[in-house]
Amino acid sequence: MLTAAMLLAAVAAGGVGLVALIQQLTTDRIEARQAEQTLQQLEAVLPAGHYTNNPAEDVRRVRDTRLGTEQPLPVYRARRNGDPAALVLTVIAPDGxxxxxxxxxxxxxxxxxxxxxxVDHAETPGLGDAIEARRSDWIDGFRGRSLGDPPRDQWTVRRDGGAFDQFTGATITPRAVTRAVARALDYHREHGDALFQDASEDH
Structure with a gap:
């Protein structure tokens, strides 16, 4: 009985160790995959040659309701030869x-x-999903724009008197995205310089 108990204990210990090893290997792979995916998303919005660091590893977390939630969100910092080059803000359009x-x-x-x-949405396929770059080039209409181009009060869709197109048969989705981008620019105008300073979280 003692031998059987010792054998059972050894098998149990081996099993626990094996599970822990598999979990560690799986966790590492998942984290590596997530980091790779994040970098690919950042490369989609940052022009090649605009930065020399890895912005996926240069991150701050910020908290401001203008970004669409009360939860802290990541801000990725792009630098060129150590100097500030751009910020990639995570923003939520809560009114899709x-x-x-x-x-x-x-x-x-x-x-x-x-x-x-x-990055993520649940809009209607074939209609609201035109906000995706693989579905249409509508999202590229923000490139080169700023709070002065167009004026701040025109940062909405044309149906609301704004400067941005809506989709045929869909206004709510592009309106939500356009206003979210404008709020991100509002936040950037106020906090952009400070975000390049080191800190764990802004409130």
Whole structure:
């Protein structure tokens, strides 16, 4: 009985060790995959040659309701030869047609939009999903714009008297995205310089 108990204990210990090893290997692979995916998303909004660091590893977390949530969100910092080059803000459009829309908005140090991409959404396929770059080029219409181009009060869709197109048969989705980008620019104008300073979280 003692031998059997010792054997059972050894098998149990081996099993626990094996599970822990598999979990560690799996966790490492998942984290590596997530880091790779994040970098690919950042490369989609940051022009090649605009930065020399890895912005996916240069991150601050910020908290401001203008970014669409009360939860802290990551801000990725792009630098060129150590100098500030651009920020990629994570912003939520909470008023999408089918729910919140998560965006990445890249803004250079002059406050000009370098690129916008949708990270996550639940908008209607074939209609609201035209916000995706693979569906249409609508999202590229923000590139080169700033709070002065167009004026701040025109940062909405044409149906509301703004400067940006809506989709045929869909207004709510592009309106939500356009206003979210404008709020990201508002936040950047106020906090852009400070975000390049080291800190764990802004409130």
């Amino acid at each position: 047609y089918s729910g919140p829309i998560e965006l990445l908005v890249a803004v250079d140090t002059a406050g000009e939009v370098l690129g916008v991409r949708v």
